[in-house]
Amino acid sequence: MSDVPDTPAAPEGRVDPRYSDPQAGAPPWREVERLIAEAELFWISTVRPDGRPHVTPLPAVWSSGALHFCTGPEERKARNLAENPHVVLTTGVNSWAEGYDVTVEGRAERVTDDARLRGLAALWEEKYGDFWRFEVREGHFHHGPGRAVVFSVAPHTVFGFGKGEPFSQTRWRFA
Numbered sequence: 361m362s363d364v365p366d367t368p369a370a371p372e373g374r375v376d377p378r379y380s381d382p383q384a385g386a387p388p389w390r391e392v393e394r395l396i397a398e399a400e401l402f403w404i405s406t407v408r409p410d411g412r413p414h415v416t417p418l419p420a421v422w423s424s425g426a427l428h429f430c431t432g433p434e435e436r437k438a439r440n441l442a443e444n445p446h447v448v449l450t451t452g453v454n455s456w457a458e459g460y461d462v463t464v465e466g467r468a469e470r471v472t473d474d475a476r477l478r479g480l481a482a483l484w485e486e487k488y489g490d491f492w493r494f495e496v497r498e499g500h501f502h503h504g505p506g507r508a509v510v511f512s513v514a515p516h517t518v519f520g521f522g523k524g525e526p527f528s529q530t531r532w533r534f535a
Contacts, residue, residue, distance in 0.1 A: 370388075371533060372389075374531050375528055376531065378529075379527075380528040386528075392460075392532070396427065396462055396464065397421075400419065401417050401419060401451065403417050403450045406444070407444050407446070409443045423483055426514040427515075430501050431509060433508070433509050438509055450463045452521070453523075458523055460520060461523065463519040465515065467516065471512050474497065477496040516534055517532070520532075
């Protein structure tokens with residue numbers, strides 16, 4: 361479904377004792393990476409040109425150490441990213457006392473290489489089914505009458521929030 365490479369340069373998680381139970385430990389990056397790869401829905405946060413936030417749900421795939429999402433070129437998030445490429449993608453469970461939430465901070469970069477886009481399109485279809493079958497041409501995903509631009513977000517910082525006993529907040533930083 362996703363390519364989660366086994367990389368020896370995985371970042372080390374650091375638990376923040378201010379927001380964590382004393383017995384909390386940082387999960388290994390590989391486990392957090394798996395959670396990101398398997399998540400079906402993410403909330404993307406971008407910033408409008410006037411500084412107001414914009415948040416909306418979308419599907420995403422994990423490939424080659426980055427999250428990838430697509431959107432119509434005229435949609436608000438695409439227009440926001442044209443002005444400010446900094447983005448946050450969040451996933452997790454909607455409960456207080458169980459589960460693990462993950463927030464990925466990074467810079468959205470447009471993917472235009474058709475060969476790379478074909479690989480990503482295959483991942484979308486594998487993960488989400490036939491509804492998400494894209495044709496790739498001229499640097500875009502095409503689906504029915506519409507087209508979409510694809511963005512890649514290599515993490516700069518990832519936060520993990522363990523809910524339930526023990527509660528925890530962990531940070532991973534990337535070069």
